[in-house]
Amino acid sequence: MGFKALAGVRVLEYGRGISAAYCSKLIADLGAEVIHLELPGRGDDTRRLPPFAGDAPHEEKSGLFLFLNTNKLGVTLNPRLPVGQEIFRRLVSTVDVVVEDWPPGHLEEMGLGYHDLRRLNPGLVMASISPFGRTGPYKDYKAHGLNISHVSGQGYMLPLPSPHLDRAPVKIGGNCTDYDSGQTTAVAILAALYSQHITGKGQLIEVSQQEAVLALQRVENVVFANGGEVLTRKGPEADHTITQMFLCKDGWVISVTVLDHQKQALAKLAESGEGPAQRSGEDSPEVWRERLAGWMSEHTTEEVCAKAQSLNCPMSPISSPEDVARSKQMNARGFFAEIQHPIAGKLNIPARLCHFSKTPFELERAAPLLGEHNEIIYRQRLGYGAKELRALKDTGVI
């Protein structure tokens, strides 16, 4: 068991989407105590999203929920009820951080906005994530991951290269944009905690999901502003030789050759005995590429990448989820960790997003069952008696 990097940091998560859940997961996995609030009886929407263990829909078996909530404590609470609001406030005075991703105004309407909460807890760091931020003409507009991917400049550029511009652009795969805003928010929370430790002052962090994703594509996104060029998913037509995909016997590989020595390495790959002959003076790039592709089509991605990498040519497989799960490299580094869940059973979970020499990622607790830690938090932390708890349950507060 390693030391915990964020031991002693207490977080209250009241979210509706994936962003807040991922943000607080990152912090929980490094040792902070995260209390995750869910609505009584219903819980997070991600509990109803696939994949489900064994393909059987069940609120405790969603792989998405199980991934997003490792190492957290789970309590139920309805902050729409006045008693729920009172409990919310009491919880807030015991934490360092609140993370939420409800539409702007939702918490304020219940008297739980940052300006209310900081009166109870002046050192509070509060992070509010919303699709478009809390100001500007679209501040109340709705957006899911699909919409964020498209309104941030990311979707318009995908897929790359696109076969025909008359096919619709696509979102980036999975829930990537939600994770992006969660991870971006986590960076600011930790910075605010760093400063809070010195000054004692908390603050409000506002994150627009659109801006979080747009900032990741910052290089492409300023190309029009600075030079008038509109980039599209057709890719840079002038020069296809920087990035190339090739189909091998068992899947795709991708090469990126930016520097001269890398371009030469790709050429060397072509002439490496097994490959086609060196590109001769009269060969057009297309002819040469075709011959290289022909050689690759007779070899596996593993063979092609090993050969290319031995020549210092940046070449990688396009891995499927199965390839990633079986990756020798990632398994050798302990990327996946096993955890026992009382209902979903034994699970393997992607668990380590980097390696700390002193404070490793630890999978200590599986995602909480709905309301699993009500007793611990409400009785031991806030001091409610058994009778009071029962009443809170009966009235739908918890």
Place this chain on the structure above:
Amino acid sequence: MNNGPLSGVRVTEFTSAWAGPYATCLLGFLGAEVIKVESRKRLDHSRFTSFTTSTTFSGPDESPVFNNLNLNKLSVCLNLSQPKAVEIAKRLAGASDVVVENMRPGVIARLGLGYEAVKEVKADIIYLSSSACGQTGPDRENVGYAPNFAGAAGLSYVTGYPDWPPSELSGAVDLRSATTAAFAILVALLYRQRTGEGQYIDLSSQEAIAILNAGALMDFLMNQRVRTRAGNRHDTMAPHNCYRCRGQDTWISIAVADDQEWRALCGVIGRPELTQDERFSTAEARWKHQEAADQIVGEWTKDQSDYEAMHKLQAAGIAATPSLSNKALFEDPHLRERQVFLQVSHPVLGKDWVIAPPWRLSETPASVRSRSPLLGEHSQSVLEELLGMSREEIRRLEEEQVVY
């Protein structure tokens, strides 16, 4: 000093390209002082070429790519192939809280600037190495750029059309890895703040990206199902797609989450009778008949402008946004009002647009305080002020191509 939350934190970096430089750029936005150690002997390639447009620049200070990824930094030129330069670099690292490098695994240690070497001069240093596949494991020596590790990490495989090859993913993937690196450094800074201890962080970009595809990984790990590309489709929501609008290459993305939103959509598109259509009466039914639903929605959107459609649909409570190009983003009224595009004055580039930091902090704002540095712009001031070297000494080192 500045008002950022990391004011007083000093970072020395030995990074190039995109992933390393943007990690420290994020820390710089938050107030850290970032010293970039570079050299004309081995130029950061983002100073001479742009992947995105395949353009090359004739001088090292002409790159808007470099400018956008290295805001707020100081540049010190040290030719690390010379032992004297390594000594000076070690003193810079020793005067820092954080060191970041993204060379191929093993290279920086061979130069004499690895974690162990820096720890000797600064016991509580936080040291992050960022690489394509990590510092350990059979593939540790592999080289790769963003499209490589996006591919190896599994994100390319699930992006694109179901009936077409996987999509390349480019530079933004580097910046995702950079965000993970900034997060990890902050974790270590908080730990050091509480315990006084530094540590070493080994970041594999491949892993930092693979975790962003956790849903598909979980599906394989739990059910042995290999998910593939699904275009714009969602696991349960429908309609959930990108539809053609009036105009060239103009599109709107629409996501319908529940029955109420579906009824609202039927109203906006002038097809109230569809609320009675059994094919669309429940979320499950709509998902099953999403192709039919897509066709109906697309019939309406094709005569709308993307922005008209967004405003009409949003007014009815439906999540809808255009698919914006870099041009459309720059002209978007919301982003204008929020001042997301900022202009910095650069002595060579002139007025150059860059993107603002991605957070608003109420008490300790993140900020763009200065443009990116010219190559070696701060060699003299940093060596003088931080290391107490004399002008004469620095001039001599310049002649010897140590400061170079």
